Amino acid sequence: MKHDFPRKVSIVEVGPRDGLQNEAVILSTEDKIDLVNQLANAGLKRIETGSFVSPRWVPQMADSADVFAGIVRHPGVVYSALTPNLQGLEAAINAKADEVAVFASASESFSRKNINCSISESLARFKPVLAEAKNVGIKVRGYVSCVLGCPYEGYVDPVSVASVTAELISMGCYEVSLGDTTGVGTPLATGNLIEKVTGVVPVNMLAAHFHDTYGQALTNLVIALQHGITTIDSSVAGLGGCPYANGAEGNVATEDVVYMLAGMGIETGVNLEAVIAAGKTISQKLERQPSSRVSREWVSHAV
Numbered sequence: 001m002k003h004d005f006p007r008k009v010s011i012v013e014v015g016p017r018d019g020l021q022n023e024a025v026i027l028s029t030e031d032k033i034d035l036v037n038q039l040a041n042a043g044l045k046r047i048e049t050g051s052f053v054s055p056r057w058v059p060q061m062a063d064s065a066d067v068f069a070g071i072v073r074h075p076g077v078v079y080s081a082l083t084p085n086l087q088g089l090e091a092a093i094n095a096k097a098d099e100v101a102v103f104a105s106a107s108e109s110f111s112r113k114n115i116n117c118s119i120s121e122s123l124a125r126f127k128p129v130l131a132e133a134k135n136v137g138i139k140v141r142g143y144v145s146c147v148l149g150c151p152y153e154g155y156v157d158p159v160s161v162a163s164v165t166a167e168l169i170s171m172g173c174y175e176v177s178l179g180d181t182t183g184v185g186t187p188l189a190t191g192n193l194i195e196k197v198t199g200v201v202p203v204n205m206l207a208a209h210f211h212d213t214y215g216q217a218l219t220n221l222v223i224a225l226q227h228g229i230t231t232i233d234s235s236v237a238g239l240g241g242c243p244y245a246n247g248a249e250g251n252v253a254t255e256d257v258v259y260m261l262a263g264m265g266i267e268t269g270v271n272l273e274a275v276i277a278a279g280k281t282i283s284q285k286l287e288r289q290p291s292s293r294v295s296r297e298w299v300s301h302a303v
């Protein structure tokens with residue numbers, strides 16, 4: 001394990017996709033566009049803008065093409081989308097997504113609940129997606145869900161996570177994001193997981209995607225940073241959850257990650273006050289408080 005921290009971290013903002021996909025109230029397309037624009041204005045350089053999945057499975061993402069069509073594209077910002085199959089990739093290409101992501105699981109039960117097929121079927125389904133994406137020059141990210149536990153199976157063997165991760169990289173994903181889908185991970189388990197995965201995949205091809213259900217996400221991120229991971233997924237206002245994982249609360253909040261990293265002297269290029277403002281706007285539309293503690297305290301200091 002490395003003990004020194006990186007000087008820079010790249011944040012992948014997943015709020016407009018992972019953050020919103022589980023919301024029962026369907027937000028207007030304009031509100032989603034406004035959110036993406038505010039996040040880009042806050043300095044976020046990688047924004048997961050939508051998802052080209054079945055609208056029957058995830059109704060909130062049904063207007064992703066319109067969201068892509070309506071955003072103001074900032075130079076240097078990568079606007080990405082989830083694509084579970086070729087149909088999704090085609091839609092993402094039409095929407096001019098800069099990057100796409102395929103998503104697998106380390107747990108068989110979650111794979112079936114989430115994308116209606118086994119892990120090996122999902123990997124076989126991703127092969128033509130990767131081939132076509134390469135053909136048209138679009139980079140593909142991979143996700144592995146349930147890396148520290150599964151809502152249906154409980155314990156997940158880190159060896160399975162390492163194996164699915166290695167498979168995604170060998171198929172052509174340039175990066176794999178390790179998803180603690182239900183936020184059950186704790187620091188030692190996180191360290192052990194990353195050690196297993198980095199036994200088969202270079203650490204600079206990994207990202208940490210931690211949900212904060214049990215309040216462990218920031219601590220686990222410090223462990224990930226110590227192990228050399230420099231790409232962190234987070235969601236503005238701590239929005240989030242997976243419709244096919246009961247108990248998957250919000251992702252770690254972007255505001256909290258930016259605050260923590262700034263305090264550690266690690267550069268992100270993100271303006272904390274601007275991201276807090278974006279979080280407050282979207283939370284107001286969803287009629288709730290941001291789950292970000294930094295955002296809540298920032299408000300009380302300002303009053």
Ligand SMILES: CC(C)(COP(=O)([O-])OP(=O)([O-])OC[C@H]1O[C@@H](n2cnc3c(N)ncnc32)[C@H](O)[C@@H]1OP(=O)([O-])[O-])[C@@H](O)C(=O)NCCC(=O)NCCSC(=O)C[C@@](C)(O)CC(=O)[O-]
Nearest residue numbers: 052053054057084087088114115116143145146179181242
């Ligand atoms: C994968 C499928 C499509 C399989 O679903 P299926 O029912 O097995 O698929 P199918 O091929 O039999 O098609 C059924 C219908 O879906 C349509 N369809 C098929 N593909 C598409 C598409 N791309 N876009 C739009 N429509 C599509 C297709 O056209 C057809 O329509 P019909 O003829 O019945 O009207 C479905 O299970 C699905 O969409 N699942 C998505 C689930 C999802 O989005 N989950 C959340 C994201 S994963 C996550 O959040 C975890 C992550 C990434 O954040 C990391 C972490 O935290 O762990």
